[in-house]
Amino acid sequence: MKKHTFEDRSHFTTTINRKTRNMEWNKNRINQLFNTEFPVIQAGMIWASGWKLASAVSNAGGLGLIGAGSMYPDTLLHHIRQCKAATNKPFGVNLPLLYPDIEQHVEHIVREKVPVVFTSAGNPKTWTSVLKAEGIKVVHVVSSAKFAIKSQDAGVDAVVAEGFEAGGHNGREETTTMCLIPNVRQAIHLPLIAAGGIATGRQMMAALILGAEGVQVGSRFVCSEEASSHVHFKNAVKDAREGDTQLTLKELTPVRLIKNRFYQEVQDAYQRCAGKEELNELLGRARAKKGMFEGELDEGELEIGQVSALINDILPAAEIVKNMWTEFEEATRQPFLWDTKDTASI
Template sequence: MASKNRITQLFNIDYPLIQAGMIWASGWKLASAVSNAGGLGIIGAGSMYPEILKEHIQKCKKATDKPFAVNVPMLYPEIDKIMAIIIEEGVEIVFTSAGNPKTWTKHLQENGIKVVHVVSSVKFAMKSEEAGVDAVVAEGFEAGGHNGRDETTTFTLIPMVKEKISIPLIAAGGIATGKGMLAAMVLGADAVQVGSRFVATPEASSHKNFKKMVVDAQEGDTVLTLKELAPVRLLKNKFYEDVQNLYLKSPSKEELIDLLGRARAKKGMFEGDLEEGELEIGQISGLIHEIKPAVKIVKEMISEFEQAKQEVARL
């Protein structure tokens, strides 16, 4: 795959393959491994205190001389500090999510940073283009973690977004193979963003118990829930059953917040509590059967992508 496209040119990377910024999974080890393999690695700032993020950025710079990005959920409480560190450390690419792209885009771009915003609908893709972002990630509801309320699948979302925007488009949600990558690009994406597949790597910072549960997951083992707070896709476990039992009582928003409590995702994904933790992963986990190095995943996806192109040509 030698030919450049809009995303590989924008980020100066070899392949139009981006590793998603995931809480409790994507630290400097995973980001630098994906970047070194020719994709774009992303450090997920959502689960990091500002000083921890600074440390991860510095370690990532030492581990790779290739471009990498930082993902910042805009709901983050100390967002001013996070953005100041990103600018200070010379990070070149920022992916923003869960918030209004107008808030930070201009400021980041004035500091020479390329900005990508993650959306789950056509409406917000158009708002992001209006806000001046350099590219958008359109994420279907197959994706793990926090998600769109509309339950629009990647297969329908990508062509609908493509029809309405002119800036580069990255597809996310349910993509873990080279064939999935090709399908997304045929539908109009310039690149793909892959999350769940990179959780099942030695470099991911998530707990080995969680990684094993991802590898063992079958079709139907994940579900989208807690829509009243912020829709989240997670693996079914005791915590999920507790949520379902509470729903039987028509709970108030406050009761749901009370059950969710604090640090529920950390407990599950980082500390490995498979009963009481919130285990965020995508539907594609049913297709992930082994833990393997990030570099191998990138190589296999690109090779399968090239092979699939030849097969499609013969149809």
């Protein structure tokens, strides 16, 4: 397979042009794929990404995703129908492939003609052809170039490369976004979306320079007014500082969360060399719901990314999209990006 080097970027339709400083965003492959105004995707997070958030982001010009991972099939159906009523813009569903209700989830998605599905936590070959046969755009989330290639071979339309900084369940490779995006960019020719550690326009700018064509944003949208997560959890995210999150439970499913009493119980279990069975018992059921949806900050699992240290307020989702895009455009005008000798011809 040919590697697509940074010198050979002819197949990428969005570039930072020295001569014009303008982005031809109608030619951006992510915008073309999803029919969006901005290549900003709101992550489909469990206990946070319901129809209110997804529709708000889509109405603001990005792509909103409903997080099916925390929903029974009938609940997902309700959120899809509410989202369709709240926006005439494209939206999607994030669909973890490991859950037992996956077939019913897919039935609802197909019947309701959801235009976009992001899959994760499973083999993309399982459902990609089924969804694409119904005219649905399929994107798979990966944590390595190896899995990006497998996703491309499975026929997906785009790939999300999610780095070690991301909140919630994460890859075992522990590759940061700074290293992951160039690796994946060289490995595949598909449209590439960066995720993990992205909450500002400047971070979006960095992701695109590394080779991504769009960004998926999670933690920043947790602290949106429309997110269904509990206000206690939103405030905990808003108050988080550097070093307040940790990736743990790698023996089960790696997860990045805020250090709290539950996290300390996990660390104590490690100190006594607990096995998988004890860790599973400690994790139990509904820890994430307890923490993120019900607001139990001590005993709950508080999944969030490292970028929470940059989040200081709770805003409407549309304002988050607008702020990111405004900051991104300002970043493209910074003089260090261009040779000042060329400015006379701009």
